[in-house]
Amino acid sequence: MKKIVTAAIILNESRVLIGRRKPNQALGAYWEFPGGKVENGESLVDCLKRELQEELGVNAKVSEDIFMLVDHTYDGGEIQLIAMLADIGDQQPVGTVHDFLAWAPIEELSSYKLAPADLPIAQKIIQKFGQ
Numbered sequence: 001m002k003k004i005v006t007a008a009i010i011l012n013e014s015r016v017l018i019g020r021r022k023p024n025q026a027l028g029a030y031w032e033f034p035g036g037k038v039e040n041g042e043s044l045v046d047c048l049k050r051e052l053q054e055e056l057g058v059n060a061k062v063s064e065d066i067f068m069l070v071d072h073t074y075d076g077g078e079i080q081l082i083a084m085l086a087d088i089g090d091q092q093p094v095g096t097v098h099d100f101l102a103w104a105p106i107e108e109l110s111s112y113k114l115a116p117a118d119l120p121i122a123q124k125i126i127q128k129f130g131q
């Protein structure tokens with residue numbers, strides 16, 4: 001069954017927050033947007049708020065609007081990745097699942113090894129929020 005995965009676009013001035021997956025995981029050492037799988041009965045917004053609390057220790061405001069929806073098939077199966085804007089104000093994220101967090105300059109987003117499903121989202125971020 002297709003996994004529904006939420007992903008947060010957290011902007012701070014001209015940077016966006018990304019996390020690096022641990023090397024021993026599926027898609028090890030790829031960078032991704034914070035987020036994760038929707039649980040039974042959970043709304044997209046509630047899912048992303050929960051994941052941001054778990055992964056970054058922040059209480060985020062998540063937009064109801066979908067920034068971009070990407071269907072992607074990995075060897076391990078199909079995902080539908082749903083990116084939404086999220087605002088964490090001046091809270092400092094502290095990573096609990098990624099081995100690194102980075103505030104990537106939007107202009108440099110393409111130089112990170114992003115999870116393949118994230119590439120169209122990164123392109124849209126660059127178009128919309130880049131210089």
Ligand SMILES: Nc1nc2c([nH]c(=O)n2[C@@H]2O[C@H](COP(=O)(O)OP(=O)(O)OP(=O)(O)O)[C@@H](O)[C@H]2O)c(=O)[nH]1
Nearest residue numbers: 005007026027032033034035036037079081115117118
């Ligand atoms: N959180 C997040 N997951 C992403 C992104 N792009 C992308 O392909 N994914 C994939 O979507 C799935 C999200 O699952 P998860 O974060 O809840 O849990 P997980 O890594 O343990 O996944 P798994 O249980 O399938 O191994 C993973 O397979 C992950 O590789 C992204 O930008 N953010």
